Amino acid sequence: MPPEAPAATADEARSGFQLPGLLSRWETLIVGLIVVVFIIGASLSDEFLTTATITTGTFDMIEVALMALPLALVVVAAEIDLSIASVLGLSSAVMAALWNAGLPLELIMPLCLVMGALCGAFNGILVTRFGLTSLAVTIGTLALFRGLAFVVIGDESVTDFPSEWTDRAFGTIADGWIPNVLVLFVALAIGFALLLHATPFGRNVFAIGANVEASRFSGMRVKRIKLTLFALSGTVAALAGIVISLRNSTAAANVGTGFELTTVAAVVLGGVSIFGGKGTIGGVVLALILLAGIQKALTLAEGVSSYWIQIVTGILLIGSVLGPNLVSRAREARAHTSRSRGSWPSPGVGLSNRPRKEEAE
Amino acid sequence: MSAEVATPTGADAVASGERARRLTENIFRVRELGIVLALALLIAVTAILEPRFIEWDSLKDLLRNASLIAIMAVGQTLVLVTRNVDLSVSSVLGLAAFMTGDMLSGHGTPIGLVILLAIALGAACGLLNGLLVTFGRVPALVVTLGTLYAFRGLAFLWTDGRQINAETLPDSFLNLGTGTWLGIPSIAVIALIVVIAVGYFLRSYRSGREFYATGSNPAAARLAGIRIDRRVTIAFVVSGALAGLAGALFTARYGTVDATAGTGYEFQVIAAAVVGGVAITGGVGTVYGAAIGALLMGCITSSLIFLKVDSFWQQAAVGALLLVAIGFDRFIGLRLDAALRQRSARRAA
Numbered sequence: 001m002p003p004e005a006p007a008a009t010a011d012e013a014r015s016g017f018q019l020p021g022l023l024s025r026w027e028t029l030i031v032g033l034i035v036v037v038f039i040i041g042a043s044l045s046d047e048f049l050t051t052a053t054i055t056t057g058t059f060d061m062i063e064v065a066l067m068a069l070p071l072a073l074v075v076v077a078a079e080i081d082l083s084i085a086s087v088l089g090l091s092s093a094v095m096a097a098l099w100n101a102g103l104p105l106e107l108i109m110p111l112c113l114v115m116g117a118l119c120g121a122f123n124g125i126l127v128t129r130f131g132l133t134s135l136a137v138t139i140g141t142l143a144l145f146r147g148l149a150f151v152v153i154g155d156e157s158v159t160d161f162p163s164e165w166t167d168r169a170f171g172t173i174a175d176g177w178i179p180n181v182l183v184l185f186v187a188l189a190i191g192f193a194l195l196l197h198a199t200p201f202g203r204n205v206f207a208i209g210a211n212v213e214a215s216r217f218s219g220m221r222v223k224r225i226k227l228t229l230f231a232l233s234g235t236v237a238a239l240a241g242i243v244i245s246l247r248n249s250t251a252a253a254n255v256g257t258g259f260e261l262t263t264v265a266a267v268v269l270g271g272v273s274i275f276g277g278k279g280t281i282g283g284v285v286l287a288l289i290l291l292a293g294i295q296k297a298l299t300l301a302e303g304v305s306s307y308w309i310q311i312v313t314g315i316l317l318i319g320s321v322l323g324p325n326l327v328s329r330a331r332e333a334r335a336h337t338s339r340s341r342g343s344w345p346s347p348g349v350g351l352s353n354r355p356r357k358e359e360a361e
Numbered sequence: 362m363s364a365e366v367a368t369p370t371g372a373d374a375v376a377s378g379e380r381a382r383r384l385t386e387n388i389f390r391v392r393e394l395g396i397v398l399a400l401a402l403l404i405a406v407t408a409i410l411e412p413r414f415i416e417w418d419s420l421k422d423l424l425r426n427a428s429l430i431a432i433m434a435v436g437q438t439l440v441l442v443t444r445n446v447d448l449s450v451s452s453v454l455g456l457a458a459f460m461t462g463d464m465l466s467g468h469g470t471p472i473g474l475v476i477l478l479a480i481a482l483g484a485a486c487g488l489l490n491g492l493l494v495t496f497g498r499v500p501a502l503v504v505t506l507g508t509l510y511a512f513r514g515l516a517f518l519w520t521d522g523r524q525i526n527a528e529t530l531p532d533s534f535l536n537l538g539t540g541t542w543l544g545i546p547s548i549a550v551i552a553l554i555v556v557i558a559v560g561y562f563l564r565s566y567r568s569g570r571e572f573y574a575t576g577s578n579p580a581a582a583r584l585a586g587i588r589i590d591r592r593v594t595i596a597f598v599v600s601g602a603l604a605g606l607a608g609a610l611f612t613a614r615y616g617t618v619d620a621t622a623g624t625g626y627e628f629q630v631i632a633a634a635v636v637g638g639v640a641i642t643g644g645v646g647t648v649y650g651a652a653i654g655a656l657l658m659g660c661i662t663s664s665l666i667f668l669k670v671d672s673f674w675q676q677a678a679v680g681a682l683l684l685v686a687i688g689f690d691r692f693i694g695l696r697l698d699a700a701l702r703q704r705s706a707r708r709a710a
Contacts, residue, residue, distance in 0.1 A: 080502075082628075132687050135446070135502075136641045139628055140683035147677025154673055253673075258625070261448075265506060274500045307517035314511030321499040329498075 026271035026324070030286040033316075034293060041297030048300055051177035057292040058179045059170075059247065063088065063240040064259055065185050065288045068266045069192040070233040072284045074134075075267055076196065077229055078209040078276025079127060082138040084237040085259035086145035087119045091241025093149035096158035096251035105165050112238050119145055120234020124227035142260065149253035157252035161245070169246035181243055188236070193281035201225070209276025265313060266291055269320050290316075392638045392693060393650045396686075400657045407664035414667045421546050425538075425614065427659030428552040432607045433626065434633040434651040435559050436487075436600030441634055442563075443589075443596045444576040444643025445494060445501035450604040450630055452512035453486045454623035457608025459516055462525030462618040465534055472534050476609045483605020484598050486512060491597030495590040509627065513620070520620040527616025538613030548610055552652070555603065560648045572596060576643030632679065633658055636686040645690075658682070 041048035067084045074081050091112045098108045119141070126137045172179050196202040207215045208222055216222050245251035270287035272279030291313065298306050408415040433450050440447040457479040464470045464478070486508065493504040527535060542550050563569040574582040575589045582589050612618050631641075637654025639646025658679055665675050 126684065126688075130688060130691060132691055133641050136635055136687045137684065139631055139635070140680050140687065142628060142680070143632065143676050143683065144680025147674065147680055150673035151671070151677055154671070261506060261509065265510070268503055268506070274502055305518055305521075307514050310510040310514030310517065312514075314507040314509070314514065316507075317510070318493060318497075318499060318504055318507035321503050322493065322497045325498045 026320075027280065027283050027286055030270070030283065030290055034286065034290050037290060037293040037297055041293060041300065044297060044301035044304070048297060053296050053300075054182075055172060055177050055179055057296045058182045058185075060295055061288055061292045062179075062181045062185060062247070063244045063256060064262050064266060066188060066240045066243065067233075067237050067259065067263045068270070068284050068288060069188055069281065070229065070236045071263055072267050072270065072272050072279055072281060073192065073196055073202075073205055074229045074233050075264075075272045075274060076209045076276055076279045077205050077226055078212065079134040079226060079229070080138065080264070080274075081120075081123060081134065081230060081233045082260045082264070083119070083123060083141040083145055084233060084240075084263060085256045086142045086149065087116050087234050087237035088241040088244065088256040088259060089253055090119065090145045090149040090152070091116055091238035092245045092251045092255045093153040093253040095242060095245050096153045096156070099158050099161065099251070105162065109242055112242055113235055116234040116236070116238020116241070117231045118234070119238070120231040121227060123234065124230030127230065128223035128226050146253070146257070153251075153253050155253070157250050159250050161249055161251070166246050166249045169243055170249075181247070184243070189281060189285055196281055201228075205229070206277055209273075209278070211277075262291075265317050269317055271320070392690070393647065393653065395689065396637060396650065396653050396657060400653060400660060403657070403660055403664055407667055411667045414664060417544075419663070419667070421541070421549075423656075423659055423663050424549040425546045426663070427656045428546070428548040429607050429610060429614065430626070430629055430633050430659065431552045431652040431655035432555050432603050432610070433600075433630040434637070434655045435555055435648045436603035437630050437634045438637075438639050438646055438648045438651040439559070439563075439572060439596040440501070440600045441631075441639050441641060442572050442576045442643060442646055443593050444579065445593060445596065446505065446631065446641070447487075447490065447501070447597060447600045448505040448627045448631075449486065449490060449508040449512055450600060450607075451623045451626035452509050452516065453483050453601055453604035454608040454611060454626060455516045455620065456486070456512055456519075457483050457605040458611040458618045458622040459520055459525065459608075459620065461609040461612040462530065465531060465612075466525055466529035472531065472537075476606070479605045479609035480602045481605070483608065484602040486605070487598040487601020488594070490601065491594035494597065495593050513624075516622075517620040522620075524617065524619040525612065530612070530616060534613055535616060536613075538610060538615070548614060551606075551610065555606075556648055556652045559599070563648060568592075573644055576645075578644075629658070630655075632683050636683055638686070638690060640690060640694075641687075654686075 038049070041053075047053070067088070071081055071084060094115055095108055095112050098111065099105070103111075123134070123138055123141055126132050127134045168180055170179075173183065196205060204215065204220050204225055207218075207220060208225060212222060241255070244255050248255075266287050267279075267284055268274060269291070270279065270284030272284065294312055295309055298304055298309050298312075404415065413419060433454070437447055437450065460482060461475055461479050464475045465472065490501075490504055490508055493499050493508075494501050497504075537547055540547050563572060571582070571587045571592050574585065574587055575592045579589055608623070611622055615622075633655035634646065634651040635641060635654070636657060637646065637650030637652065639651055639654075661678050661682065662675050665672060665678065
């Protein structure tokens with residue numbers, strides 16, 4: 001498990017859970033769910049509890065998993081980035097076009113990462129300098145970047161990447177069961193966990209998500225930090241585009257369509273508050289393991305339709321926020337206190353980070 | 362638009378409130394005029410370059426294509442105005458479209474009843490969304506992302522790989538999608554009725570104005586005695602019901618339906634509303650704007666086809682348009698704030 005998050009502990013204390021610390025943590029709940037899924041998975045199929053599950057499960061989720069890491073930081077800062085899957089597609093398309101133009105892969109890959117950073121910075125500038133809502137901006141760039149991907153390469157695809165690189169993306173360490181890309185993910189997860197939970201930058205991200213006004217007045221470079229987060233998100237999305245192209249030995253403009261929603265689902269399921277100010281990388285990693293486990297269990301199971309994946313994902317997603325809300329409401333009703341904590345989303349508000357004050361009426 | 366819902370006391374204050382209201386209304390009329398102008402310009406330029414574009418047949422096609430998105434954009438507007446969002450519309454459309462096709466092929470159920478059932482199914486989905494948002498206090502983005510998956514999963518389970526084909530559907534139903542009433546495509550007539558009905562309700566009824574109050578400032582709206590939970594729930598029910606209607610019309614229009622019907626529509630619908638001047642932060646926008654937004658987006662697609670521009674540019678153009686639209690909204694929003702502040706400063710002096 002990735003490093004523990006000191007920030008979350010403080011948050012939990014503030015949110016007023018009365019259960020002993022560890023039990024009430026969202027992460028503990030996910031671990032419990034993972035155990036349940038693994039027990040069910042093992043009983044449904046003999047193949048479930050094998051190392052092959054880890055190998056194939058990684059390949060099923062790796063792109064979403066990579067993009068979920070920086071997205072978690074963006075959401076903690078009370079913003080959102082829906083354009084990630086389109087940056088992934090654009091990265092794949094640019095890779096294909098440059099390969100067709102005869103450039104070596106060793107040069108193409110850094111260029112793709114730079115392009116991803118620029119796409120992210122474009123989102124970031126529109127959000128911070130022009131004061132536009134990130135939800136609207138990134139729905140716009142979702143269409144724009146995917147459109148540009150088609151403009152770059154059309155409906156062609158490139159499949160003749162050198163096996164030296166495709167083997168790296170599809171291969172496993174020492175031909176065992178640990179995929180190379182899993183190592184990449186773990187390294188990035190540790191990096192992002194340290195960035196969010198162990199640096200002043202990370203503390204600022206939490207502060208901005210919790211109260212942007214107060215952060216500005218206490219001298220944080222709010223705009224610069226948000227811009228950095230969007231650029232990071234774009235860069236990692238471009239990296240995911242490289243990974244998916246090499247792994248499938250196919251680069252095209254339409255890869256990863258719809259991944260943005262899966263990634264947001266993983267982040268929210270990981271306990272990151274959509275209102276910002278709350279969440280851990282550890283939680284997101286656990287949510288990814290849970291989602292991959294469910295997917296694997298349902299595909300391996302005989303006689304169970306794999307379409308249940310979507311239904312289970314949807315219910316889990318809503319339940320992950322609804323459950324704690326109902327518990328806290330029940331507790332409030334019992335305690336009969338008017339002491340408000342302002343940590344639960346107020347009704348009817350889904351988008352802005354403003355309305356959290358309302359609870360204090 | 363908070364000036365519209367405030368009710369200051371005293372004759373002077375009422376008069377100045379009235380002036381402020383007129384100012385905001387005029388500015389937003391300018392906003393809708395802007396998009397109408399953009400639409401007119403696009404049609405004019407395309408028509409000059411390729412006169413076949415304004416032949417009635419191709420315009421009818423354009424109207425048909427935009428109508429489905431326009432109907433859903435009306436419901437989305439209601440939800441966005443209350444400062445929420447409904448991502449699940451595309452999945453609701455998929456469910457309703459398959460149900461319509463399933464009931465009409467071979468079973469001989471009356472067409473009117475099936476359409477009503479599709480609307481009812483959509484309304485039920487919307488009610489679930491609304492209750493989770495209001496009673497469950499789960500953010501709308503999370504709820505509707507969850508139901509986007511869950512409803513689509515249900516559609517897959519229900520269809521079980523089957524597909525509805527046009528041959529099995531009654532002709533009178535397919536005519537609804539491809540036929541015309543008084544020369545105008547019937548889908549467009551239905552869309553127009555929906556737009557005008559909801560638009561009139563939002564503009565002229567007290568309960569319609571309460572949607573704007575809810576989205577402008579939920580806390581103030583609640584203190585003013587508006588039952589904001591009820592407004593939000595109704596917004597989701599209407600959005601679901603219209604997505605259900607759009608689902609029935611989808612089947613009538615395309616004839617072929619499987620579990621993937623309407624995948625990805627959610628962003629198109631939100632984009633249409635936002636291009637039409639509906640603020641994603643709530644409290645601002647009209648269904649007329651949203652409908653024109655849908656028309657403009659459809660128009661971009663068909664004019665690119667007519668101009669033989671690589672169709673690959675279409676998506677990029679729509680994205681750029683959306684960014685320009687929200688940039689423009691931000692600009693006039695800042696101007697409006699400044700104008701209102703100046704007014705109140707002058708009054709104080």
